[in-house]
Amino acid sequence: MKLSKLALVAALACAMHGGSVFGQEWTNSNISLASCCEPSCDDGCDSGCDSGCDSHGGFGLGLGDCSLGDCLSCGDCCIGDPYEVFGDCYGWHVGGWGQLGYHSSDAGNRFNDDADGIRLQQAWLYAEKAVDGSCGFDIGGRADFMYGIDGPDTQAFGPNDDSWDQDWDNGGSYGWAMPQLYVEAAYGDLSVKAGHFYTIIGYEVVGAPDNFFYSHAYTMYNNEPFTHTGFLASYAASEDLTVFAGYTFGWDSGFEDNGDNFLGGFSLGLTEDISFTYATTVGRFGTNYNGMGVVEDGYMHSMVLDVALSENLQWVSQFDLIDTERASDGASIREGAAFVNYLIYGINDCTSVGVRHEYFHRNASLADAADVDVNDLTFGVNHRLNANVIVRPELRWDWDENGAFGANENNRAAQTTFGVDAIVTF
Template sequence: MKLSKIAMLAAIACASYANSMSASANETFQLVGHCEEAGCDCSEPVCGCEDACDAMCDDGCDSMCGSGLGLGLLDHNCCIGEPWSLFGDHCGWSAGGWVQMGYHSRANALFNSRPDEFQLHQAWLYAEKAIDTSCGFDIGGRIDYVYGTDGPDTQAFGTGTGWDNGWDNGNDYGSAIPQLYMEAGYGDLSVKVGHFYTIIGWEVVTAPDNFFYSHAYTMYNSEPFTHTGALFTYTPSDDVTVYGGYTLGWDSGFDDNGDSFLGGISLALTDNVSLTYATVAGRFGDSVGAGSGERGYMHSIVADVALSDNLQYIFQNDILSTEDAAGATVRETYGINQYLIYTVNDCLAYGGRFEWYDQEGVFDSEGEVTSLTAGLNYKPHANVLVRPEVRWDWDNTAGVDAGLEDGDDQTTFGIDTIFLF
């Protein structure tokens, strides 16, 4: 079911945590400050005054960066250098990927459904030509391939017979092609045509773009992962981005699974606050059976607030309301997710997530589920990300079966490592 915000490999590997909607202000603090001491007026996060500051900034860190081993756990100094790329960029094309391996102690009926095993979640490869419309018209595209225990969850399973829906290997492992699209643009307007990630929500399928190892109930049960169709993006200014398009329902391949509108708007309200509204409405899928296709409306509102140079707060609200062809309720869900992320430096960030999820039609009975997750992101190298976490889940209503392995409540320890290339 997911998007938004796919970055190229260099941007992913340089981030101190995955899937932030804003770049780390701490990098500006470390690098630009020393460049200004050298007599430069630097306005870019990576120094911006190359001639006078090359000696300080050749490796992406200054002379005050400490040990140089990427071990800045207790202070604000960290040196992880530049990320290594297996393929690099050639004539506008880039290719790369990552390998995500992890362990978690309990299952929760979300992505992490294979407990007490060391497993391969994502062996990911992509090739992309990102468009550049600064000089006029350009055309590009992207293809992604994934194998692992996350593979079956990212297949085009909307109709039950999607193009990669049968690419399973045993009970939990499988392959998928979660993206395959062409993109064209001119000036401030662009369009994707094909199979692509959704723009709904804050958490995404791609592991390096999330802060946490585990996922939210809202993301997994109330949001699409992918769409097939056409999506226009219009950026009239640096502060406004507008989306609109037509898709074949939710999580479908190149077959008729529905008719839905996908759209939204993203606003930079201030230098420290951004707000994104995204919605999908129409016929979501026909996989349940003839004439019983799910249809309705859902939206996601995400507010991203930089409370300080190091502290980021994200608030998300999702509402989903669907029914079948006869008018009976299929799913009614309401979710609130809150994230608080403190970035110490390029090597280390701490985070917390609290979710309240009220649902009808997702689990066996109507009721509420809450979840609290605490974790950290540690980068010992520019191409390596380690994400340990502890998660607490509670069924708040008697009779609700949210798929918790331990019953009504449970504590789960999880840790994964992502190797980017």
């Protein structure tokens, strides 16, 4: 989840820079594994973890005098430190990433809807000054600017469909977006954010480095906001509990009145290996749902459970519930639930494998002519070539039990999609 990644992802050496405010980037091992200092590699890697197996030969494959199996089991793939073009300047950190992707089939009702070609998904630049209230009052903020295929999906949607960055398209499937522009103040354990910022709802996010999979769940695209404009407070009530509360101008809105929402929730560490995050938004979601001039009222809840099943196996389970209606007459707009599960296994610091299964349901309503029952099953690999480059191939199956939602452009009931992308951070 956008929030729960704080508890989910243990920061590793050589982690990529950038990403969402609430999330941390996926490294290829969620929990630091053993290194080539371990006894199983002593014969060939006893010079220490800093030099790694490559210092013993192996033609740059990390083998040296170790076998491939030894070095994989040790977990030290010697990726080095990340390179930064800008770095820090007067307390501000400037960075970004570029993402190129390919997928074999057009998607329906989710990201990645331009198939059979290598596309620039995201060219992203951000500047951030993180706040720290531990020593008194502090002020900072963040600005994000992006271009690519994902740009039009990430833009804000105002009452007249011309809000903030929505008309920053340049033809075809490409466009610009500014998903964040906010100031943040902190004092002690309390911080308050004001402006345009990522939502705290849901597990997957727009920023590519913050997700394990290249493709996205239907839940993220159809039942959750991407951004908000307004105010959000965060209070660390204890070492294990953080509480969030705020007011926003609806879902995916710019700096115009396009709704009135309470946005809040909490993140709770139940044990050292288990955390739970709850987030909700209640009120007026927007004044022009799906371009129909419809005011949408309602609520939605998102719950995420993170469990470290073992030293290198992570399970994430998410449940979403949404119920909205047309303000004028109470007619249902979106009513349904979604259940998404992820299993991520870290082979070593360079490579991890994962599987995601999603069941997405919505009742017949203004949004859907008939009941929607969609499943997707995705298998993926993350491989880090070095500290700045990660490659994510995946194979995905989608099946629509009644054909009402449309898994693709031809409204087929099922489809298989191969996808792969590469992300370069700087």
